[in-house]
Amino acid sequence: MTADPTTGISSFDPQRALALAADTFQNEAEALLAIRAGLDASFADVVRLMLSCRGRVVVMGMGKSGHVGRKIAATLASTGTPAMFVHPGEASHGDLGMVTLQDVVMAISNSGESDELNVIVPVLKRLNVPLVAMTGRAGSTLARHADHVLLCAVEREACPLNLAPTTSTTAQMAMGDALAVALLDARGFHEQDFARSHPGGALGRKLLMHVRDLMRSGDDLPRVAPDARFLQMLHEMSAKGLGFTAVVDAEDRVQGIFTDGDLRRLIERGTDLRAFHAGDVMHRQPRCVRDDVLAVEAAAVMEQHRVTSVLVVDAQGRLVGAINSNDLMRAKVI
Template sequence: MLSHGIDADRVRALAAQTFEIEARALQGLAARQGDGFVGAVQAMFACRGRVIVMGMGKSGHVGRKIAATLASTGTPAFFVHPAEASHGDLGMVQPGDVVLAISHSGESDELGAIVPAMRRLGVVLVAMTGRAESTLARHADHVVVSAVDQEACPLNLAPTASTAAQMALGDALAVALLDARGFREDDFARSHPGGALGRKLLMHVRDLMRQGDAVPQVAPEASFHALLREMTGKGLGFAAVVDAQRRPAGIFTDGDLRRLIERGADLRALLAAEVMHTAPKLVRDDALAVDAAAVMEQHRITSVLVVDAAGQLVGALNSNDLMRAKVI
């Protein structure tokens, strides 16, 4: 193989050409989808088993991504390698499953070898292929057409635009299915508990709040000295003032202390009830942590008091707690 070196202008031109060819390929997909695409979505939606995705070579790599996308958006799915299926892995496929077989040519020997066995199992076979008249398409219950006019490869050989089309069709199937299932953000979060969205939508205030002795609190009749000692000792920059039923009556913060000093008030003679800020911002312990973050942002505060269903103080939460948990 001869090397001609790197020509920066040619590199940029080939990149632009690749983007243009693949963009045209994707734009052309919509006109090619008809009853086959709708039938595939209906079959996957009605499936009481799993969607089994298969494909060889580059189609197999795309198939793994499609299976992962389906699984994370509410459609149970996994990838089975067609060659391994011929040697035992076909046992992963059960009656009632839907098989999505991906082959640009529709003539993959490995897929062709197991199609009869899958048909005997009674699965619904969906073919994603660039040739609607191919062998795979003829044996399928539904055909999703992935044809492209041209590969981005200058030799028109390497799967490039065709694999981009397969990937986009997989995304389209997943989007249509999640919409049909009424799949929402909290459903997505349950499939992604380790991600940022999972943290935001699955983590509750009770999971992050300070509680017990870590919550600074005093009674309304507490002296200012006791209030200050509680506030500084717990290191949260505030203290809650709670009544006899342990309901928050007010809050006293570092900012309130600065304002009292600026006014020259005689701090020694004051009681907690006289200096507290009434109507403190509260959140329920069963609220989502992201909702507590919204309260802080809306009111430009850094801490909130946490109450239970009966309105009793059970904890405290500040912005540092939310940042450590990567909620904000």
Template sequence: MSVNPVESARQALRIEASALQALVDRIDERMAQAVAAVLSCQGRVIVMGMGKSGHVGRKIAATLASTGTPAFFVHPAEASHGDLGMITPQDVILALSNSGESDELAVILPVIKRLGVTLIAITGGAQSTLARHADCVLDSRVDQEACPLNLAPTASTTAQMALGDALAVALLDSRGFRPEDFARSHPGGALGRKLLTHVHDLMRQGEALPCVAPDTPFIDMMRVMSAKALGCAAVVDGDGRLLGIFTDGDLRRLVERGADLRALSAADVMHTQPHTVRAEALAVDAADLMEQARVTVVLVVDDTGHLQGAVSSNDLMRAKVI
């Protein structure tokens, strides 16, 4: 009998989608109980599971840890050979087992109960050994696996993963977890760079700034621009207060008009309303301003309008903010 791989794949997704939809109606006060148990936990969430449930458990532990709930995975088989020492009475255990009868979990359940540790189970076996020992049970049962033999853990592990995500999101909301909090646990990622990098971390300042006075002759201003290689010159008064800006684009437009450049000064050609940001602003906000204004450099000023620095699109790209 020939098998249509496209239809087989579609059917697998239909089964898993149906299993996930069925979970929605089963979310009840038991989820609220699980969230309350974790929120009141003085230690960490210890996630356990064997086989495919163990792989799912590792992902759930990582998701919890990255969203404000300290968590790590402990292998049940290793737990009975010493790793139970990682668990303290202040912890909460989140155990995963589709059947609820995994031998490696069952053997350590009495020890867990003697420790007085709160046990949350994600299982499809409502009357299983794991469910009977648990303080809270999140029902992950599925009508069938996506596997045509109804053997390989597919829909059941998808349900476990989804319940773990649901628990993590409910905890995240309950904690008031913000994007900035998420970024702090992902400093090496793109999101971390966007939410943790400020303009003052990247801006050019001091001798690196191309600054001129308003009466600076045009030719001298061009020498400053070339030396600083920022593509612009900031025009400031004697106190360092920003008056305007002149850019490479302005130069091209002057040349196209045939202007007598030797007769001009910085004040004659500057724009008096340059785009500016504050040093404490996020670098990604500076990037958004550049995109909206269609410029490649923004100047950094303080509350009194004094020039503090400048940041370019190249600076943002080197920092991988954009």
């Protein structure tokens, strides 16, 4: 780049930017493959240690390693391994009290010479708290005092000046992800477990939300008896605003359904509707789902049969509710 003499700001070279981006990806990809090739039994030892931990995995790191540490702690916690981040600078001023004898500490430092981390290592040793070092230097102070070492050494940073933590932090992040994946697999962690940790996310809604949580019920549910007059049935449909009414017997068992679509088809045929009862015009064997199934299953039934509403029944087949596509969309199930 050359500096603009009027502004003192370097002029932008798009081709150089693209070349640097490509070099960055290449540098970081090669570094990760090198670390992968160097994986050994020490990684499995750390996984075993964290699996047996009765407390939390306490992650620590300064600067960019601290930012990576926060992410690693969050990933571990959301995939079944209790974890938290403790800032090393605050740890030496009281926050070390958060660490218990049941915990495992994982300290992250590329150089392994972070003063804030190394000053608390003796305290951890006196407490007999297991210490895992994630570092780029096997002979560093942190590595020498750790019980286990996860080596994340990189030849050089992607930064053209070889100064800004780039490749080294990518290596730390990948090692943290590898730990999380190995741990969740060893714990038998499944989609349902992930959903319980993410109830507000899309997967959480799909795996935790049941039909009974969303269905219309009680006075909001349109229903008539088979002998209800046609005008009575229309009034029930209009009052409840769902575009249909269920037809049930005296024990609330579903006999059929009558929808706006059924009404349009009768009108198109020129049928005199005043003499009909609900049982005469209802659609028998309507689509129903149980109230204890997942809401996403109700969505699948609607999609499969190209309907926008389904009736909801209990284990005895009695009508307990109704749910339509609008209910599912509001809950962000679909």
